[in-house]
Structures are given as C-alpha cells and as structure tokens.
Amino acid sequence: MEAAPTPTRQLLVVCQSRSGGTARLVEAFVEGAASEGIEGVATRVLAPLDAGVDDVLGAAAVVLAAPANFGMINGLMKDFLERIYHPCLEATVGTPYALVVKGDTDGTGAVRDTDKILTGLRWKPVQPPLVVIGPLTGEHLDAARELGATIAGGLAFDLW
Numbered sequence: 001m002e003a004a005p006t007p008t009r010q011l012l013v014v015c016q017s018r019s020g021g022t023a024r025l026v027e028a029f030v031e032g033a034a035s036e037g038i039e040g041v042a043t044r045v046l047a048p049l050d051a052g053v054d055d056v057l058g059a060a061a062v063v064l065a066a067p068a069n070f071g072m073i074n075g076l077m078k079d080f081l082e083r084i085y086h087p088c089l090e091a092t093v094g095t096p097y098a099l100v101v102k103g104d105t106d107g108t109g110a111v112r113d114t115d116k117i118l119t120g121l122r123w124k125p126v127q128p129p130l131v132v133i134g135p136l137t138g139e140h141l142d143a144a145r146e147l148g149a150t151i152a153g154g155l156a157f158d159l160w
C-alpha cells in the first residue's frame with residue numbers, strides 16, 4: 001500500500017513595502033523557500049491589508065516583512081497584528097515565525113516591538129530576524145534567500 005501523501009503546509013509571508021526594498025527581500029525569500037528538495041510547502045505572500053485571521057489560522061509558519069518607520073514596525077503591519085491578535089490568541093500558540101525588517105538607519109525598535117507582540121501571542125521565533133539597513137546588496141538578497149530555504153526547509157522536515 002502506498003503511503004498517504006504528506007499534506008501541504010502553508011508558509012504565510014505578510015509583506016508591506018512602499019518603495020520596493022522589503023518586497024525585493026521577500027522575492028528572494030520566496031525563491032529560497034522554493035529551493036530544490038523542499039516539498040510539501042506552499043508559500044503565500046499577502047499584503048497586510050489583504051491578510052487576516054483565516055490566513056494566520058491556516059498557516060504552519062508566518063514571516064512578517066516590513067520597513068521600520070518612525071522607530072517602529074510599519075503601521076499597516078501593526079494594524080494587521082492588531083486585527084489578528086485576539087482572534088488568534090489561543091489557536092496559534094507555538095506558531096513558528098521569523099521577521100524581515102528593512103530600514104535606512106536602524107531597525108532595532110521595529111524588531112523589539114514586533115517580537116513583543118508575537119511573544120504575547122506565544123509564537124516561536126525560529127530564526128534570528130533579518131534586519132537590512134541601507135541600499136540592498138547581493139549579500140542581503142542572499143541572506144533573504146537563505147532564510148526562505150531555512151524556514152521552508154524546517155517545515156518540510158518537521159523541524160518546527
């Protein structure tokens with residue numbers, strides 16, 4: 001008898017980008033998540049305004065990617081977190097997550113505030129945040145690609 005196929009696990013990427021920098025990092029992330037050998041993982045990229053409670057409830061892991069604005073995470077990402085927080089509070093405990101933050105000078109506040117919210121949700125950080133400051137380089141895109149491969153690979157191989 002053939003083994004039942006492994007169900008596809010959803011990797012949700014919520015991406016906000018006004019001038020394209022974060023979006024380019026997320027494109028590289030998605031490339032990495034589709035690396036050879038990673039199977040059974042479907043990566044979905046949604047803008048914060050298009051993402052809601054059902055998307056989070058259906059996700060096996062979540063990546064939040066956004067610019068640092070005024071020393072905090074971008075407002076649309078914060079709005080997304082405000083909308084999903086209470087409906088997801090009990091149902092998503094332990095959700096693996098990672099952050100991608102794009103800034104010009106300092107992403108520290110954005111990471112700190114977002115981690116605090118996700119700690120409240122009791123989600124689990126599975127990789128250090130990818131914080132990219134200044135103009136994008138090939139190295140930054142490589143790091144985003146590697147993060148995508150790591151997060152998706154971790155799902156494919158049941159590491160988280």
Ligand SMILES: Cc1cc2nc3c(=O)[nH]c(=O)nc-3n(C[C@H](O)[C@H](O)[C@H](O)COP(=O)(O)O)c2cc1C
Nearest residue numbers: 017018019020021022067069070071103104105106
């Ligand atoms: C209103 C506003 C506030 C910003 N505040 C910060 C900030 O506090 N720290 C920082 O490093 N960059 C800040 N930036 C710069 C953006 O984070 C940076 O340009 C980022 O690359 C934009 O990402 P995007 O290209 O994906 O839109 C700010 C930009 C804007 C428009």
